[in-house]
Every structure is written in structure tokens, then in C-alpha cells.
Amino acid sequence: MAQGTDLNMIPIYIMGKLHYVPEGLTIMRAMEHAGYRLVRGVGCRGGFCGACATVYRVEGDHRLHMALACQALALPNMHLTQLPYFPARKATYDLEEISDPAMAAIDLYPELANCLGCNSCNKACPQDLKVMEYVAAMLRGDLREAAELSFDCVMCGLCTARCPAEITQYQAAMYARRAFGRFASPRPVHLEDRLKELAEGRWDQEVERLTHLTTDELKALYVSRDMETPTGGFAKAVG
Amino acid sequence: MRPSLRLLEATRPQRMREAFPRMSPEEKTALLEAFHPDFRADGMREIRVGPNRGDHTPHEFADQLEARSRIDPDQIDLERIDHDVDVLVIGGGGGGSTAALIAQEHGARVLLATKLRHGDSNTTMAEGGIAAASHRHDSPYLHYLDTMGGGRYMNKPELVQALVMDAPIVLDWLLRLGVMFDREPDGTLICSLAGGQSRKRIHSAKDYSGLEMMRVLRDECRNRGVPVLEFSPAVELIVDERGCCAGAVLYSFDTSRYLIVRARTVVLATGGIGRLHIQGFPTTNHYGATADGLVIAYRAGARLLYMDAIQYHPTGAAWPEQMLGWLCTEALRGTGAHLVNVEGKRFINELETRDATSSAIIREVDHRGKGVRTPAGNHGVWLDTPMIDMLGGEGKIHRLFAGLERRFKSYGIDMTREPLLVYPTQHYQNGGVEMVDAEGRTTVPNLFVAGEVGGGVQGRNRLGGNSLVDIFVFGRRAGRAAALQAKEVEPARLTLDHVREYHRHLSEAGILNGRVSPLLLPDYTTVQPASGARS
Numbered sequence: 001m002a003q004g005t006d007l008n009m010i011p012i013y014i015m016g017k018l019h020y021v022p023e024g025l026t027i028m029r030a031m032e033h034a035g036y037r038l039v040r041g042v043g044c045r046g047g048f049c050g051a052c053a054t055v056y057r058v059e060g061d062h063r064l065h066m067a068l069a070c071q072a073l074a075l076p077n078m079h080l081t082q083l084p085y086f087p088a089r090k091a092t093y094d095l096e097e098i099s100d101p102a103m104a105a106i107d108l109y110p111e112l113a114n115c116l117g118c119n120s121c122n123k124a125c126p127q128d129l130k131v132m133e134y135v136a137a138m139l140r141g142d143l144r145e146a147a148e149l150s151f152d153c154v155m156c157g158l159c160t161a162r163c164p165a166e167i168t169q170y171q172a173a174m175y176a177r178r179a180f181g182r183f184a185s186p187r188p189v190h191l192e193d194r195l196k197e198l199a200e201g202r203w204d205q206e207v208e209r210l211t212h213l214t215t216d217e218l219k220a221l222y223v224s225r226d227m228e229t230p231t232g233g234f235a236k237a238v239g
Numbered sequence: 240m241r242p243s244l245r246l247l248e249a250t251r252p253q254r255m256r257e258a259f260p261r262m263s264p265e266e267k268t269a270l271l272e273a274f275h276p277d278f279r280a281d282g283m284r285e286i287r288v289g290p291n292r293g294d295h296t297p298h299e300f301a302d303q304l305e306a307r308s309r310i311d312p313d314q315i316d317l318e319r320i321d322h323d324v325d326v327l328v329i330g331g332g333g334g335g336s337t338a339a340l341i342a343q344e345h346g347a348r349v350l351l352a353t354k355l356r357h358g359d360s361n362t363t364m365a366e367g368g369i370a371a372a373s374h375r376h377d378s379p380y381l382h383y384l385d386t387m388g389g390g391r392y393m394n395k396p397e398l399v400q401a402l403v404m405d406a407p408i409v410l411d412w413l414l415r416l417g418v419m420f421d422r423e424p425d426g427t428l429i430c431s432l433a434g435g436q437s438r439k440r441i442h443s444a445k446d447y448s449g450l451e452m453m454r455v456l457r458d459e460c461r462n463r464g465v466p467v468l469e470f471s472p473a474v475e476l477i478v479d480e481r482g483c484c485a486g487a488v489l490y491s492f493d494t495s496r497y498l499i500v501r502a503r504t505v506v507l508a509t510g511g512i513g514r515l516h517i518q519g520f521p522t523t524n525h526y527g528a529t530a531d532g533l534v535i536a537y538r539a540g541a542r543l544l545y546m547d548a549i550q551y552h553p554t555g556a557a558w559p560e561q562m563l564g565w566l567c568t569e570a571l572r573g574t575g576a577h578l579v580n581v582e583g584k585r586f587i588n589e590l591e592t593r594d595a596t597s598s599a600i601i602r603e604v605d606h607r608g609k610g611v612r613t614p615a616g617n618h619g620v621w622l623d624t625p626m627i628d629m630l631g632g633e634g635k636i637h638r639l640f641a642g643l644e645r646r647f648k649s650y651g652i653d654m655t656r657e658p659l660l661v662y663p664t665q666h667y668q669n670g671g672v673e674m675v676d677a678e679g680r681t682t683v684p685n686l687f688v689a690g691e692v693g694g695g696v697q698g699r700n701r702l703g704g705n706s707l708v709d710i711f712v713f714g715r716r717a718g719r720a721a722a723l724q725a726k727e728v729e730p731a732r733l734t735l736d737h738v739r740e741y742h743r744h745l746s747e748a749g750i751l752n753g754r755v756s757p758l759l760l761p762d763y764t765t766v767q768p769a770s771g772a773r774s
Contacts, residue, residue: 024560024561025561026561029763032763032764033764035764036764037760037762037763037764038526038760039355039470039492039760040470040492042355042526043355043356043359043363043525043526044359044363044364044525044526045525045526046364046523046565046566047642047646048363048364048447048449048450048642049356049358049359049363049364049450049525051355051356051359071646071649073561090458090461092461092462092464093462094462095415095416095417095462127645128645147419151419151445151447151451152445152447152641152642152645154450155454174454174458175458177417177419177451177455178416178417178455178458179417180417180419181414181417181418181419181420181455182414182415182416182417185422185424185426186425186426187426188373188414188422188426188427188428189425189426189427190373190374190375190427190428191373191407191410191411191414191428193375194372194373194374194375194407195407195408195411198379198404198407198408203378203379203380203404204404206378206379206380207379207380207383207400207403207404208400210380210383210384210387210396210400211396211397211399211400212396215392218384218387218388218392219264219388219392221384222384222385222387222388223263223264225381225384225385225437226437227261227437227590228376228432228437228438228439229258229432230431230432230572230573230574230575230590230630231575231630235258235261236261237261237437238260238261238262238263238264239260239261239263
């Protein structure tokens with residue numbers, strides 16, 4: 001995609017300054033095309049990390065929009081700024097010391113109770129998460145619901161920036177998921193068994209022996225092993 | 240695209256009934272030598288300075304080695320120490336965060352310095368999951384065999400031994416930290432396959448596996464008060480007068496100042512190389528993956544291993560244009576999706592190792608002319624994702640691959656109903672700073688490495704699932720060893736003589752190109768998207 005005149009160029013305003021960029025670029029690539037060498041406001045470029053939280057309005061529309069710059073497309077007559085950092089409170093805790101995980105959520109984040117039910121967080125979330133609903137779930141003591149509703153959170157902080165009740169939703173949800181992951185499921189029996197085997201040295205000699213084999217000896221074992229298949233069952237390693 | 244799509248749908252019932260044979264070792268070797276980018280002689284050149292002089296490496300990385308420091312050693316006052324710690328951890332991804340937590344647990348005063356924000360890393364972007372032999376029908380023995388075979392038997396045995404024996408322990412550590420792995424109601428950990436893994440041993444957290452682990456580790460670092468310095472990349476290591484690593488010079492992006500960190504030991508966990516766009520490939524990697532750690536360790540005298548072995552993930556998105564090079568997790572193939580050419584035919588067993596699968600796609604597209612042309616004029620092959628729901632029941636894609644589904648949907652592609660177009664994308668650096676023992680030691684005393692920046696664990700080709708386990712296993716080992724060793728180290732005079740010496744070697748080799756390194760950040764203001772900087 002060359003910077004030629006054959007492309008449809010669209011006007012965008014980056015922090016108030018007009019630039020023309022090719023149509024079809026993400027906001028991030030549009031900023032780079034305009035000459036910004038990003039340091040803050042850029043991260044994985046894949047929608048995982050939440051570094052590129054962006055706020056914008058489009059001319060003719062009174063509404064404020066939120067997006068990840070690496071995901072959303074630049075639009076004609078868009079006025080934007082990035083929000084690469086926003087002050088947010090994170091409660092600290094020791095997971096090992098927590099006796100009542102659901103109650104602890106409220107102790108750690110009492111401001112959850114101030115939720116006004118205004119829906120601003122939901123409208124802000126670039127992942128389309130039900131933020132207000134997971135806040136409600138935490139207030140009800142339903143950590144499973146809170147963990148599952150918040151699972152796709154990239155912690156960009158836009159919900160927190162918009163919250164009139166000054167809740168740090170994404171940090172509260174971080175606690176909910178950890179508490180859920182740590183306490184909700186029974187311990188996996190198969191892993192317990194394997195850990196016990198390892199502690200007893202069950203695999204020490206067999207693996208140690210492999211480290212002393214020649215490449216040809218390893219190859220012979222490698223090609224003769226059986227392979228589990230996606231649908232279950234086993235197949236030969238070769239052929 | 241349309242006629243080919245109809246062929247793919249027509250052949251699907253038959254394909255779903257038939258098994259595709261796996262290659263013999265001889266067939267695989269021939270395929271790699273003919274089609275893998277590592278074997279393109281014009282993509283590589285000889286390294287002319289430093290400990291690996293005479294080895295071959297891709298031009299893009301050689302450029303980073305054949306460059307002067309960003310700093311003039313004569314302008315840096317090493318007496319003015321900004322931070323004085325026991326263990327300096329460089330890099331705030333999964334490996335660095337783990338090393339910092341464990342070093343602190345062992346009583347060390349720790350500083351974690353990172354180039355961007357804490358957590359900004361390839362760890363965050365890992366979709367598939369973490370390999371560990373946790374199930375009864377699996378074993379560390381098989382995990383060892385798979386990893387060695389996948390690495391073409393060039394892995395260091397003692398490192399693979401540590402990897403597979405620690406893997407279940409690391410899994411337990413992550414569970415106790417509250418990582419939300421995919422589970423059955425009875426607590427059983429759900430596993431899938433990856434290419435070359437002979438058992439279902441990839442433990443996932445939907446297709447946000449790495450993000451989930453990273454945000455838990457970052458949260459734990461904050462809970463435990465691990466000091467973190469963000470937006471402060473290391474631009475050189477500091478070596479003391481005895482030749483031991485003793486800290487680093489950091490550059491503060493925010494204040495444009497250099498900071499001196501004195502440390503008794505250093506753990507380097509700076510990750511990979513993808514943003515150098517080796518051989519012009521797009522990459523799945525993070526913005527910060529610019530080989531910084533490799534460059535500064537090399538100047539400090541560390542030997543590198545297998546820096547000519549680059550991993551291309553078989554299934555980067557080839558369409559839509561905005562997602563070019565985007566990772567489409569191996570778990571899609573692990574749960575049954577076929578690779579299909581323009582004629583609707585399979586051409587490789589989808590669960591061959593990544594080097595072989597990528598080579599087969601390159602052969603199909605670039606040499607046999609059986610790729611599918613995208614509207615933008617690129618070529619790829621089909622990844623038949625609708626098969627996943629057909630095999631595993633309606634809703635499986637939504638349950639396991641919600642992130643990917645969302646992204647494609649935003650461009651009007653419903654991967655539950657239509658296949659994706661894919662082509663290999665640069666994904667991983669198989670080699671790195673040579674690890675000389677299973678605690679992450681290097682050839683430079685008091686310098687440790689963990690994760691992708693280290694070389695030796697993965698041989699010349701890493702298996703899916705083996706990088707997340709690598710960063711935690713060796714993050715823990717390096718963190719512990721660095722903390723224990725720090726107690727033995729007596730501080731000595733700090734120097735940057737190794738930088739002066741490196742500059743002298745560059746001059747002697749006639750390398751006077753004006754380049755400086757490490758790169759720190761790619762520049763996409765001048766390089767336009769279609770010429771490499773694709774996502």
C-alpha cells in the first residue's frame with residue numbers, strides 16, 4: 001500500500017491536528033502513516049494487551065467512542081486521542097491468606113457498591129464485555145459469573161476512565177478471576193498424581209537415560225512412538 | 240476464492256473420513272532443505288565480529304550485530320548509580336516477571352526493568368497454551384522425546400530434561416496463583432494437541448492463554464511489591480573489571496536520560512526478534528520484539544546459538560489485509576481443522592512440526608501454484624475451521640477460540656461457517672544466547688537468561704506449547720540461581736570496556752556503516768504496511 005495519490009485518502013484529526021491517511025488502515029497504522037513513532041499507546045498490535053486505548057468522536061455525531069487503536073479502523077473526520085495511562089487503584093492481597101474469596105472482593109474493592117448502573121463501562125469496553133454485569137456479580141458474591149464475564153478483559157482501563165462511581169472495574173475483575181481460578185475447581189487429580197510421581201523420582205531414571213542416548217538411538221524411539229489424534233485414539237508416528 | 244471454497248466444501252466429507260500420512264524423517268529433511276526459509280542462502284550472511292564470528296544469520300539480525308552502541312562509553316558516568324540491587328531482571332514478560340518473583344522470594348533486592356509496560360511481551364500474545372505431561376497417558380519421557388525430535392535433536396539434553404521434569408510443577412504453580420485454565424467440572428485440565436506433540440498436553444485458557452498467565456503474574460508482582468521500571472529499555476550491559484556482568488545502562492523513553500543500574504547478577508529476559516521482519520516476513524510478535532537482549536549480551540561477550548534457525552508459524556492470517564501475519568493458533572489444527580489447497584485437497588498432516596508444516600505451505604503456494612489468491616493479491620491456503628464445530632459439536636469454536644472469532648468477525652468473516660486463508664508468519668527465534676546450564680547461565684559470568692532470548696532448550700525448531708513452559712521453567716530457575724549467586728558476588732569496578740572493544744573490532748573488520756543498535760522499536764512511519772511491517 002504505497003503512499004500514492006491513487007488511494008482514497010481520508011481526513012483524521014490526531015489530538016486536533018489534521019492528517020490525510022489512506023482509507024482502510026487501523027487507527028494505529030493511520031497514526032504511523034501520519035508520522036507518529038509510537039512509544040506509549042502501542043503494544044502487541046494484536047488486541048491482547050490494552051496499551052492502545054483510544055477515545056474519539058466523529059464529526060456529526062455527539063457520542064464519544066472508545067476503541068483499541070490496533071483493532072479499530074480510522075474513519076473520515078475522526079477526532080482522536082490515545083489514553084495510554086489512567087490512574088487506577090489496585091488492591092494488594094495474598095491469595096494464600098484469603099478465607100472467604102467472595103467476601104474478600106468487597107473488602108478489597110468496597111467502591112464496587114457505589115455502582116450507579118449507568119452502563120458507561122459497558123459502552124466504553126472495546127472488547128464488548130458486560131462490565132456492569134460483572135460488577136453486579138461481584139457484589140452478589142458470584143465470582144464464577146464475574147470471572148467468566150470478565151475473562152476477555154485486556155485491562156486497557158477505559159471502563160475505569162469513564163466510571164462516575166470511580167470504580168476500578170478491571171482490577172477488581174483481576175482479583176475475581178484469580179480467586180475463581182484458585183478456589184473454585186476441585187484440584188486436578190491427574191496433576192496431583194504426576195506431582196507425586198515426580199516427587200518420588202518415578203521418572204528420574206527414564207528421562208536421565210534419554211539424555212545419554214545418541215541422536216540415532218533417539219530417532220529410533222521417536223519414529224516408533226504412537227501419536228494421539230485430535231479425535232481421540234492413536235496413530236503411528238510415521239506413515 | 241469462491242470456486243475454490245466450493246471445492247473445499249465438496250471434499251470435506253471425504254477428507255474428514257481419511258487420515259493423512261505423516262512424513263518419514265527423510266521426507267521431512269528433504270522438504271525443509273527445499274522450502275524452509277532457513278535454507279535460503281541469500282537470506283543469510285556471515286557474522287564478521289564477536290564470539291560467533293563465522294556463523295551465519297539472517298541479514299536483518301546481522302545488521303543489528305554489525306552496528307555501534309547507542310551510547311558513547313566515554314559520555315557515561317558509571318559512578319553515578321541510579322539503582323543498586325542484587326538482581327536486575329531485564330524484560331517484563333512472562334520469563335522476566337517469573338524470575339523477579341522467584342529472585343525476591345529467595346531474599347534478593349530485585350529491580351525489573353522493561354522497555355514498554357510491565358507485561359508488554361510475546362507472552363501476552365500466546366494463544367494456544369502451555370505444554371506439560373500432566374495426564375496419566377502422557378509422561379515426561381514422551382515430552383522429552385517429542386521436544387528433541389521437534390528440535391531436530393539439536394536441543395541441549397540437560398535443558399530439555401529440566402523443561403519436561405519441571406513442566407507439571409510449573410503448571411501447579413500457575414494454578415495456585417489463580418490462572419483460569421480450561422477445566423472439566425471435576426477439575427480435570429482440558430488439553431489439546433500441537434504439531435509434533437504426541438499427546439494432548441497443551442493446557443489452555445481459551446485462546447487468551449498467554450494473556451491470562453501474564454496478567455496473573457503482573458498482578459502477583461504488584462501484590463508482592465516487586466519494583467518495576469517501565470519504559471526503560473536496557474541499551475548496554477555493564478561488565479565489571481573482572482569480566483562479570485554487573486548491571487546495565489537503561490534509557491528512559493520518558494525523560495531521554497540514561498540510568499545506571501548496578502547489580503550483582505542480571506537475568507536477561509527480553510524475548511525475540513520478530514519485529515526485525517526476517518526475510519521480509521510479517522510477524523506475530525509484539526512491537527518490542529527487536530532482539531535487544533541478544534545484541535547487548537553479544538557485545539558483552541556472550542555466545543549465541545542457532546541464530547540461523549527462525550520459526551515461521553504455519554498459520555498466519557493471509558486475509559483480511561488488516562490482519563496479515565496474524566497468529567491463528569495451532570490449537571485450531573489441534574482440534575481438527577485441515578489445511579487445504581486451491582483444489583480442495585490436503586497436502587500435509589496438519590500436526591507435523593511447525594518447520595515442516597510451514598515448508599509444505601510454502602511449497603504448495605510458491606512452488607506448486609496451488610495457493611488461493613486473496614482479493615489483495617497475496618496467496619495462502621485454506622484452514623478449514625468449520626470442521627472444528629463439526630467434529631466437536633456446535634459452539635466449540637466459540638468456547639475455545641472466542642478471541643480469534645471476534646477479530647475475524649469484525650472484518651465480516653465468520654470462522655465457524657467459512658475457512659480462513661493462511662500463510663506462514665515469523666513467530667519465534669529458536670536459538671538465542673547460549674545457555675550453558677539448566678539454571679540459565681551463559682558464557683558471561685553472572686549473566687543469566689530465561690525464555691525466548693535464551694538458546695538451547697528448543698534446538699532448531701520449537702514445538703507448540705513449549706515456549707510458555709520454557710519461560711516459567713527457566714524464569715524460575717534463573718531467578719533462583721541469580722538470587723543465590725548474588726549473595727556470593729563482591730562488587731567490583733564497573734566498566735563499559737567491552738563496548739569500546741566491540742567498536743574496535745567493528746572498525747578492524749571495516750564495518751563503518753553508521754548504524755546503531757539495539758533497535759528498541761521498529762519504525763513504521765516510513766516503512767509502509769505491505770513491505771514487511773504488516774500488522
